[in-house]
Amino acid sequence: MNIKTILKWLFITPVVGLGILLLMVLPLLVLIKGTAMSYYAEMSYLLSLFIGGFAAFIVLLTYMIAIDRVAGRQIFFSIWVKLSVAALCVMSFVLYSMYVLNDENVKNRRIASQYTQTHPVLRLGLQSWSLFDRSLVITDIARSHSFYRRHRMRTYYRSLHFPQKHLDGKVYALDIRTKGRGKFRNWITQVVFRMMGFGTLRHTGTADHLHIELRLRKSDKQKIAFATRKIRNRNRANRKKRQNLLAEKRRVRQQLLRKLRTVKSQNERRLSEIEREKQNQGLEKSIVQKPVSQDSGMRNSATQKLDQQGENSSGVASIKTEGMRNTNSMTKSQTSNQSQSDSSKKITSNNVTSKADSKKEESELENDDADDAQ
Incomplete structure (x- = not known):
């Protein structure tokens, strides 16, 4: 063998080999891309x-037609067999990739x-x-706010690891x-996923890993922005409602406190008045009951004495009449003395007033004489 042939084969x-590998991988690349x-x-x-499955279906169908042409005979029999084989291959792989994941x-x-939560x-x-x-x-794959708290990391609310509730509820990253x-x-691995059309990032969050994500479209970004704006407006409205409710509760509470204070003050006044009335009634009862009890005791003692001195009743009666006469005479003399003293007081007061009037007249006359002299 010549050197040229060896180099040619090398x-x-x-x-x-690369061509065969490309032919093998081409249906997958067409499907994914x-x-x-x-x-x-x-x-x-x-x-x-x-659309991706239909493109892969066409690639497989062309492969089978090319194999029949190269072989010079129909290996896959009729066209319907070729169509069914290509369709089964594409559908089986798509279903396998959607629901099956090796341990x-x-x-x-x-x-x-969490694998079924990721985007198809x-x-x-x-x-x-x-x-x-x-x-x-x-x-x-999927994360929650507790994940960031557990790892003592700041929560990144725009992370695609969160289920995108505003779009379709799927996770767009792993x-x-x-x-x-x-x-x-x-x-x-990073180059292959970029060729497929995914976003890749090598970084160390919790540990060194390769982050792969399905980038958001313009419509998705607009939906998320609209949803976040709507949530903010709703939160503001709810905050205002809460503030208004709190203000109303405070106002009602203040009114109730004022009413309670007024009622309490009124009750205290009523209680104080009732206590005063009770005290006054108690004093009146004590004042009334004491002389009555004394009179009753004196009467009882007097009746006992009279019963004991039943024999000398006539003498006692005469003594009583004499005592009554003496008391009457004493009262008459006292009244006469009081009248005399009152009359003497009146006379002295009249004398004093007459003297004061005479002094005033004399002073007025002296003043008039002084004025005439001037």
């Missing part, structure tokens, strides 16, 4: 999956249960690459392990 064999491009063209993910490619079962386009690309990279491990895989393999 050049042809890798090219042929067509789905991603149609999705970024503002189509729904179901329609984008249909080797997941960190734990919790993340495996992202699932399709992940399963396509997992056919060639068996050491691929998903470390994180993390792949980079530890123990080698730099070249991690670089190839």
Whole structure:
């Protein structure tokens, strides 16, 4: 063999190998790239999956027709067999990538249960690459606010790891392990996902990992902005309602307190008045009861004495009459003395007033004489 033939085969064999590999991978690339491009063209993910699957179906159909032409005979029999085989291959792979995930490619079962929450386009690309990279491990898919608190990290509210409730409730991002895989393999993985149309980022949040995300479209960004604006307005309205309710509660509470204070003061006044009335009534009763009790005691003692002195009743009666006469005479003399003293007081007061009047007249006359002299 010549050197030229050896060099030719050395050049042809890798090219042929790359061509065969490209032919094998081309249906997957067409499926994923067509789905991603149609999705970024503002189509729904179901329609984008249909378009990508239809493109892969056409590629497989052309492969089978080319194989029949090269072989010179119909290996796949009729055209209907070719159509059915191509359709089954595409549909089976799409369904497999949507609902099946190997345990080797997941960190734990919790993340495996979150696999169906990821976006279908992202699932399709992940399963396509997992056919060639068996050491691929998903470390994180869906997150919550407790995740950031548990790891003592600041919550990033725009993270695509959160379920996008304003769009379709799906998770638009996942993390792949980079530890123990080698730099070249991690670089190839990042390049492949970029070629598929996904966004990639190598960073260290909780640990070193490769972040892969399905980028948001313009319509999705507008929906999220509109939803956030709506939520802010609703929160403001709710805040105003709460403030108004609190102000009204305070006003009602103040009114109730004022009413309670007035009622309390009125009750205190009434109680004080009732206590005063009770005290006055008690004093009156005590004042009335004391002389009555004294009179009754004196009467009882007098009756006892009279009973004991029954024999000398006539003498006692005469003594009583004499005593009554003496008391009457004494009262008459006292009244006469009082009248005399009153008359003497009146006379002295009249004398004093007459003297004062005479003094005033004399002083007035003296003043008049002084005025005439001047």
